[in-house]
Structures are given as structure tokens and as C-alpha cells.
Amino acid sequence: MATATAKTVQIKIKRQDAPAGNPHWEEYELPWRAGMNVISSLMEIAATGQTKDGHETSAITYDANCLEEVCGSCAMVINGKVRMACSALIDKLDQPITVEPLKKFPVVRDLRVDRSVLFENLKRVKAWVPLDGTYDLGEGPRQSMTLQEELYPISRCISCCSCMEACPQFNDDTNFVGAATIAQVKLFNSHPTGESLKRERLDALMGDGGIHECGYAQNCVEVCPKEIQLTKAISEVSRDVMVQAVGDLFRK
Ligand code: SF4
Ligand code: SF4
Ligand code: FES
CATH class of the missing domain: 1.10.1060.10 (Alpha-helical ferredoxin)
Known part of the structure; x- marks a missing residue:
């Protein structure tokens, strides 16, 4: 009897070491977990430190903070469309998932851009x-x-x-x-x-x-x-x- 293979997440990320660096793609394979989103996948990559073919790699640089679509820092191009990475659920994305930095803003490093x-x-x-905060203005107009x-x-x-x-x-x-x-x-x-x-x-x-x-x-x-x-x-x-x-x- 064939054993069931564990479900995985295939993800490709466009990386760039410096503002003037050459962009290149890296591929990763992650164990699937319920409720994963693009940010949690980036955290998983940082924890494993390996590409899909087993090469050691550095943690990916990106901006994120609130993880609930409030701070506005995690906009990325995911599967070709701009969206917030923290609310991009893995189960709703076609694989392999592609993640790129915003294209109209200068790249600082990897997925972080200067906005x-x-x-x-x-x-x-x-x-x-x-x-004018130098004196009490009283109530403002309603x-x-x-x-x-x-x-x-x-x-x-x-x-x-x-x-x-x-x-x-x-x-x-x-x-x-x-x-x-x-x-x-x-x-x-x-x-x-x-x-x-x-x-x-x-x-x-x-x-x-x-x-x-x-x-x-x-x-x-x-x-x-x-x-x-x-x-x-x-x-x-x-x-x-x-x-x-x-x-x-x-x-x-
Ligand atoms: S898409 Fe534009 S208008 Fe909408 S929240 Fe983001 S910056 Fe504001
Ligand atoms: S040109 Fe830009 S700002 Fe104006 S409606 Fe189109 S997308 Fe919106
Ligand atoms: S991490 Fe704040 S909007 Fe995504």
C-alpha cells in the first residue's frame, strides 16, 4: 500500500542583495500547516535556512508588523498581483507561489522596498x-x-x-x-x-x-x-x- 506523502508548499521568491544588486529567484519547499500565509512561510524559510535543493540560504528581508492588515507594511507582488502578504492565505494561492517585491518602488533588499x-x-x-499646540484652542468644530x-x-x-x-x-x-x-x-x-x-x-x-x-x-x-x-x-x-x-x- 502506498504511503501518503506529506502535503508541502512550493514557493519561489525573488531576491536581491542590495539596491543595485541583480535579482534572482530562489525556490523553497515547506511542510504545509493549516492557516499558513505568505508571512508565516517567510518565517518558516528563516527557521529552516534551506532552499528546495538543500542549499544553505540567508533569511529573507521583508517588512511586516501587525499581521492583520492594519500597518500596511507587507504589500508584495504575489502570484503576479499586488496584495498584503499577511492576509494572503497559502491554501487560496496556486502553487508554486511566486513572491516578488513591489515593482514600482526601489528595492532595498529582497522583498523590502522604499515607499x-x-x-x-x-x-x-x-x-x-x-x-497650533502652543495654546489651548478649545473644542474644534463638530x-x-x-x-x-x-x-x-x-x-x-x-x-x-x-x-x-x-x-x-x-x-x-x-x-x-x-x-x-x-x-x-x-x-x-x-x-x-x-x-x-x-x-x-x-x-x-x-x-x-x-x-x-x-x-x-x-x-x-x-x-x-x-x-x-x-x-x-x-x-x-x-x-x-x-x-x-x-x-x-x-x-x-
Ligand atoms: S491601496 Fe492605496 S488607498 Fe488603499 S490602503 Fe493602500 S495606500 Fe491606502
Ligand atoms: S489612473 Fe491610477 S489612480 Fe487613476 S483610476 Fe486608474 S489606477 Fe486609479
Ligand atoms: S503585516 Fe501589517 S498589513 Fe500585513
């Missing part, structure tokens, strides 16, 4: 509520329940950069700021205190890499792990940019 461009873009549009319900979903952005990775317009040619930044403009321009910087935020979206670069391909909405209505936010901010631009023409 500081998002934070630079958020600074560009002043994505914050201005506050937000209606309707406005809170409209804005809360946008505030759930975890800065994972998946929307930018999937966007055909996010590239070096366009310098497009990307959907996440525009959604935060919508959030802060709608805030009763944050709206004091509305004009500056809309101005920032008129220039190089601004909102006009969006082609409404909707890839961003499809990959956002928080299901933020990105194209709705883009349409609304786009309208505000247009109104301000036309108003500026008449004011000249």
Missing part, C-alpha cells in the same frame, strides 16, 4: 490638520454624523502603496502622485479644521504629476485592501481642482 515617495507626496499636499460616515472609510488608508503599484499612470514619466494621496486630499479638505489648507492642497494637485494624470483605469480600487472608494474621491477632488483653476483664471 517614501508616498510620504513625500502626502507632504506635498499637506495631508494633515494644521494645529463634524456631522453624515460627514463622519462619509470620511471614515478614507481614513482607513494604511499607506500600503498597493494602489500606486497597480496604477498604470504611476511611473517616472508622469510623476503622478497616485490615488492614496488624492484620497487624503479629499479627507483633509472635507475636515472642518483641515479645510483651511484646501486651496494649497488643490494647487499642489494642479502641477507636475497632479490629478490630471489619472486615466480612471480603476486598477487602484480593485487592489485597495481597505476597499476605499478611490475613483469617487478622485472625481470629487478633480472637480474641486477644476473649479479652483477656473476661478483663478477669472481672478487674474
Whole structure:
């Protein structure tokens, strides 16, 4: 009688030693366990330290923290699609599973990339509520329940950069700021205190890499792990940019 072979996980990972290093693939075979996800597989590889063909290998470098789709650090290209590695269940993926770093961001090492461009873009549009902490400002203006319900979903952005990775317009040619930044403009321009910087935020979206670069391909909405209505936010901010631009023409 044939003995049952133990179930395994076949996984291929694109590795790179340094920012300017040559990428190469390594293959691994891991024992299957119930509930495994891509991050737990990376931990298993670090524990065994071996490739599929038995060669010793180093632990794979990657970013992850919360392991529950909250911190936004573990976005990777898994089986060709950008997604969060901590919520990518092995049992739901075709094997061999391929794992690559985000392709539109500079690789630091292995699966870790430099996503500081998002934070630079958020600074560009002043994505914050201005506050003077030197004296007691008292209570801020109240937000209606309707406005809170409209804005809360946008505030759930975890800065994972998946929307930018999937966007055909996010590239070096366009310098497009990307959907996440525009959604935060919508959030802060709608805030009763944050709206004091509305004009500056809309101005920032008129220039190089601004909102006009969006082609409404909707890839961003499809990959956002928080299901933020990105194209709705883009349409609304786009309208505000247009109104301000036309108003500026008449004011000249
Ligand atoms: S709608 Fe298309 S072009 Fe615009 S941000 Fe989303 S993916 Fe990019
Ligand atoms: S908008 Fe969605 S996909 Fe884009 S950074 Fe935020 S959570 Fe990630
Ligand atoms: S580890 Fe935090 S979102 Fe995946």
C-alpha cells in the first residue's frame, strides 16, 4: 500500500542583495500547516535556512508588523498581483507561489522596498490638520454624523502603496502622485479644521504629476485592501481642482 506523502508548499521568491544588486529567484519547499500565509512561510524559510535543493540560504528581508492588515507594511507582488502578504492565505494561492517585491518602488533588499515617495507626496499636499499646540484652542468644530460616515472609510488608508503599484499612470514619466494621496486630499479638505489648507492642497494637485494624470483605469480600487472608494474621491477632488483653476483664471 502506498504511503501518503506529506502535503508541502512550493514557493519561489525573488531576491536581491542590495539596491543595485541583480535579482534572482530562489525556490523553497515547506511542510504545509493549516492557516499558513505568505508571512508565516517567510518565517518558516528563516527557521529552516534551506532552499528546495538543500542549499544553505540567508533569511529573507521583508517588512511586516501587525499581521492583520492594519500597518500596511507587507504589500508584495504575489502570484503576479499586488496584495498584503499577511492576509494572503497559502491554501487560496496556486502553487508554486511566486513572491516578488513591489515593482514600482526601489528595492532595498529582497522583498523590502522604499515607499517614501508616498510620504513625500502626502507632504506635498499637506495631508494633515494644521494645529497650533502652543495654546489651548478649545473644542474644534463638530463634524456631522453624515460627514463622519462619509470620511471614515478614507481614513482607513494604511499607506500600503498597493494602489500606486497597480496604477498604470504611476511611473517616472508622469510623476503622478497616485490615488492614496488624492484620497487624503479629499479627507483633509472635507475636515472642518483641515479645510483651511484646501486651496494649497488643490494647487499642489494642479502641477507636475497632479490629478490630471489619472486615466480612471480603476486598477487602484480593485487592489485597495481597505476597499476605499478611490475613483469617487478622485472625481470629487478633480472637480474641486477644476473649479479652483477656473476661478483663478477669472481672478487674474
Ligand atoms: S483610476 Fe486608474 S489612473 Fe487613476 S489612480 Fe486609479 S489606477 Fe491610477
Ligand atoms: S488607498 Fe488603499 S491601496 Fe492605496 S495606500 Fe491606502 S490602503 Fe493602500
Ligand atoms: S503585516 Fe501589517 S498589513 Fe500585513
